[in-house]
Amino acid sequence: MFTDKESFKQAYLSKVIEGDGTTVDEATQWDKFVALVALLKEKMSHHRSTNKKSMSQGKQVYYFSMEFLIGKLLHNYLVNFKLEEFIREGLLELNINLDDLLEQEVDPGLGNGGLGRLAACFLDSMAFLGIEGHGNGIRYKYGLFEQKIMGGNQVEVADNWLKNGYPWEMRKPDKAVVIKFKGTVRTELNEGKISFLHENYESVLAVPYDVPIMSYDNPLYINNLRLWSAETICGDLDLACFNRGEYKQSISNKSEVESISYILYPDDSSPAGRELRLKQEYFFVAAGLGSIVRSYKKRNGSGSLHNFSRRVSVHINDTHPVLCIPELMRILMDEEEMGWDEAWNITVNTVSFTNHTIMPEAMEKWSIDLIKSLLPRILQIIEEIDRRFKEDLIARFMDEDEVIRNTQIFKDGYIWMAHLAIIGSSSVNGVAQLHTKILKNEVFKDYYRVFGYKFNNKTNGVNHRRFLLAANPKLSHLITEAIGPYWKEEAGELKKLLVYKDDHSFLEQLAYVKYENKCRFAEVVKHKQGLLIDPQSIFDVQVKRIHAYKRQLLNVLKIMHLYNEAMNDPESLTGSHTFIFGGKAAPNYHYAKIVIKLIHALSQKIEHDPRVNQKLKVVFIENFNVSQGELIYPAADISEQISSASKEASGTGNMKFMMNGALTLGTLDGANVEIKEAVGEDNIFIFGLTAEKVLDYTRNGGYKSWDEYHVNSDIRTCVDQLNCGFFDNMGEEFRVLFDSLMIYNDEFFILKDFHSYLEMHDKLQTLYRNKKEWNRISLVNIATSGRFSSDRTIREYADWIWKIRYRTVNKGINSH
Numbered sequence: 120m121f122t123d124k125e126s127f128k129q130a131y132l133s134k135v136i137e138g139d140g141t142t143v144d145e146a147t148q149w150d151k152f153v154a155l156v157a158l159l160k161e162k163m164s165h166h167r168s169t170n171k172k173s174m175s176q177g178k179q180v181y182y183f184s185m186e187f188l189i190g191k192l193l194h195n196y197l198v199n200f201k202l203e204e205f206i207r208e209g210l211l212e213l214n215i216n217l218d219d220l221l222e223q224e225v226d227p228g229l230g231n232g233g234l235g236r237l238a239a240c241f242l243d244s245m246a247f248l249g250i251e252g253h254g255n256g257i258r259y260k261y262g263l264f265e266q267k268i269m270g271g272n273q274v275e276v277a278d279n280w281l282k283n284g285y286p287w288e289m290r291k292p293d294k295a296v297v298i299k300f301k302g303t304v305r306t307e308l309n310e311g312k313i314s315f316l317h318e319n320y321e322s323v324l325a326v327p328y329d330v331p332i333m334s335y336d337n338p339l340y341i342n343n344l345r346l347w348s349a350e351t352i353c354g355d356l357d358l359a360c361f362n363r364g365e366y367k368q369s370i371s372n373k374s375e376v377e378s379i380s381y382i383l384y385p386d387d388s389s390p391a392g393r394e395l396r397l398k399q400e401y402f403f404v405a406a407g408l409g410s411i412v413r414s415y416k417k418r419n420g421s422g423s424l425h426n427f428s429r430r431v432s433v434h435i436n437d438t439h440p441v442l443c444i445p446e447l448m449r450i451l452m453d454e455e456e457m458g459w460d461e462a463w464n465i466t467v468n469t470v471s472f473t474n475h476t477i478m479p480e481a482m483e484k485w486s487i488d489l490i491k492s493l494l495p496r497i498l499q500i501i502e503e504i505d506r507r508f509k510e511d512l513i514a515r516f517m518d519e520d521e522v523i524r525n526t527q528i529f530k531d532g533y534i535w536m537a538h539l540a541i542i543g544s545s546s547v548n549g550v551a552q553l554h555t556k557i558l559k560n561e562v563f564k565d566y567y568r569v570f571g572y573k574f575n576n577k578t579n580g581v582n583h584r585r586f587l588l589a590a591n592p593k594l595s596h597l598i599t600e601a602i603g604p605y606w607k608e609e610a611g612e613l614k615k616l617l618v619y620k621d622d623h624s625f626l627e628q629l630a631y632v633k634y635e636n637k638c639r640f641a642e643v644v645k646h647k648q649g650l651l652i653d654p655q656s657i658f659d660v661q662v663k664r665i666h667a668y669k670r671q672l673l674n675v676l677k678i679m680h681l682y683n684e685a686m687n688d689p690e691s692l693t694g695s696h697t698f699i700f701g702g703k704a705a706p707n708y709h710y711a712k713i714v715i716k717l718i719h720a721l722s723q724k725i726e727h728d729p730r731v732n733q734k735l736k737v738v739f740i741e742n743f744n745v746s747q748g749e750l751i752y753p754a755a756d757i758s759e760q761i762s763s764a765s766k767e768a769s770g771t772g773n774m775k776f777m778m779n780g781a782l783t784l785g786t787l788d789g790a791n792v793e794i795k796e797a798v799g800e801d802n803i804f805i806f807g808l809t810a811e812k813v814l815d816y817t818r819n820g821g822y823k824s825w826d827e828y829h830v831n832s833d834i835r836t837c838v839d840q841l842n843c844g845f846f847d848n849m850g851e852e853f854r855v856l857f858d859s860l861m862i863y864n865d866e867f868f869i870l871k872d873f874h875s876y877l878e879m880h881d882k883l884q885t886l887y888r889n890k891k892e893w894n895r896i897s898l899v900n901i902a903t904s905g906r907f908s909s910d911r912t913i914r915e916y917a918d919w920i921w922k923i924r925y926r927t928v929n930k931g932i933n934s935h
């Protein structure tokens with residue numbers, strides 16, 4: 120196995136020939152990329168096999184998630200293995216630019232936003248901490264979609280990310296699992312024991328594809344992300360069917376089966392779409408648990424599963440994998456012949472659950488009829504869980520109808536998945552302190568009375584090795600020069616940077632790094648979208664999924680206001696501003712698509728107005744994804760975290776910006792509250808209603824958007840501009856936004872928060888002129904961001920939820 124530049128070059132040359140039979144000079148960039156990946160994979164499995172004996176045989180954690188937004192892997196793995204430098208040099212001596220090869224990799228279409236990215240950060244931290252923690256998900260053939268902008272509109276193009284193949288994955292056909300859908304359940308009485316026989320079902324083969332997860336400087340722990348793909352049982356075609364001449368039938372069976380892992384988020388506005396989504400959920404749950412039980416038996420002897428919950432933790436990321444609960448019950452009872460009570464004990468003690476949202480429309484529920492036809496045995500088990508739960512509950516809360524009513528799994532013909540998750544797991548966590556408080560006191564307050572001991576908080580974190588060390592090499596270098604390299608292992612070490620907060624020369628270097636990152640980003644925008652942005656201007660950035668509660672509209676109204684002000688008084692604008700937006704709108708979410716259109720209309724309006732176009736600029740970054748994020752977060756001056764308080768469970772973008780020295784302009788929502796605690800109130804720019812006030816308005820009324828409109832001429836001007844031909848060639852386009860504010864009473868308090876938002880933005884605008892003070896605050900943000908590393912989050916999960924040990928990292932020689 121290669122260990123230095125020379126042996127690498129040798130190994131690489133033979134890898135290229137092996138791959139394609141061509142020499143390096145003839146090989147395509149793709150071939151050269153694939154060869155490098157193959158070589159790294161070999162190096163990893165070499166590490167793994169030589170170190171097998173030292174691998175622990177402790178508890179295994181399985182993280183079930185519908186999404187893993189992992190981003191590109193090659194660069195991170197080179198950084199993690201500390202190989203980048205000599206591989207870059209070695210390749211250069213072969214006339215190959217490493218950056219060209221890195222360009223070849225595509226972002227896997229395996230997630231769509233914060234939830235999927237969190238799962239990916241957790242995989243890294245588990246591997247780093249030496250936890251045997253594996254991901255379990257779906258190998259979607261197509262991702263959400265690739266976003267293109269045409270004429271200011273979002274256009275969705277199929278995200279065919281697997282088109283050239285994915286060299287990191289390894290297909291494991293011998294580890295396939297058979298999944299059963301539909302059919303009937305027959306009960307049989309044998310010697311006083313009832314057994315349940317699932318018959319006339321349709322089988323689907325789940326075939327795993329494994330992706331190796333390796334973290335920083337820890338080659339002993341290479342974990343596994345197992346992604347399941349749906350195939351027909353008998354290989355390519357139903358041959359019997361085919362031979363009978365029923366060609367169409369046999370091909371349509373095949374495509375029906377394969378549709379299960381065809382695409383992330385099938386459009387669920389039709390009944391057929393909903394059925395497919397439910398199939399996906401059961402598919403990866405049943406496949407995952409099937410393979411976990413199989414490997415458990417291999418590790419622990421093929422005896423019984425009595426000790427299962429001591430050796431296995433199954434964590435479910437939101438409710439999408441909640442069928443883990445009835446499915447594990449099914450395995451333990453129907454296949455392992457356990458009684459209900461023992462199976463229930465094991466299940467509850469194995470499963471833990473993270474809740475991600477309090478938005479009522481995002482609470483998952485499934486029609487009973489659908490579950491009945493698709494998963495008849497699972498429905499029986501859920502019914503029995505419900506029956507027993509109610510029995511206990513009535514004994515405890517006899518006179519409290521409300522508790523009993525609000526904790527039902529079955530309601531109005533639907534099964535409430537969050538309720539099943541709370542009842543069937545040992546831990547229920549929120550993702551930031553504020554969010555957990557709202558879960559306990561509002562959303563699940565009755566469950567909190569029943570199961571108070573299950574509720575806990577685990578504030579989210581992000582992988583600081585991806586979003587700082589790898590994504591921002593210049594800043595990383597500066598940090599390491601100042602405080603040594605140990606922060607890479609222990610993000611809390613960043614605190615040591617605080618001694619530089621009044622060091623003039625250090626602060627100037629910090630500012631210069633920011634400037635270089637802005638130039639890097641500007642280059643990419645120019646190259647990809649042909650847009651020119653000025654790296655000397657303030658980069659004011661809001662990148663995240665487009666959603667009403669995230670209030671991109673508030674940001675747009677602010678820019679419209681700045682424009683209006685500049686028309687009246689050209690001196691009102693100080694400095695030059697680049698407002699950067701990015702994010703996808705769900706394909707059937709009309710409001711969000713119109714917000715994208717508005718951003719583009721405003722961008723055009725400003726661009727064509729010579730009175731302001733030197734001072735204001737609005738750009739929309741196409742197809743925001745992890746790779747784009749890795750360029751944008753390090754380049755931002757201002758981080759816009761402006762959700763309507765109480766609505767953003769945690770946010771993780773806020774943490775990535777902070778780590779890279781952006782100043783937060785935000786509401787007291789999600790983890791912003793804890794960012795404020797960490798950084799100190801003078802170093803964050805908070806505005807708007809508190810969560811308490813928002814919840815109070817929502818419950819008791821008392822807010823009228825018309826009042827804000829009438830009292831306030833600034834607001835009136837901007838709001839009217841949505842509706843009066845202010846934007847060229849726009850008919851009734853923005854009427855839906857106007858209506859959301861004025862007819863539907865501004866559900867997210869945009870007008871209510873407008874002025875305090877403007878005030879804080881103005882304060883930042885002024886502060887930006889005081890370079891020294893700005894840089895000091897930027898440094899304090901970086902220095903205090905350590906607690907938002909997902910290493911901290913995963914240590915908390917390990918200590919309190921999974922009850923599992925992890926490695927402690929030795930302090931580097933540079934620390935005391």
Ligand SMILES: *Cc1c(COP(=O)(O)O)cnc(C)c1O
Pocket residue numbers: 231232233236662663664743744745748769770771772773775
């Ligand atoms: C971090 C991240 C998100 C989450 O951003 P929020 O601001 O927390 O909503 C979404 N998408 C991508 C690609 C990310 O990297």
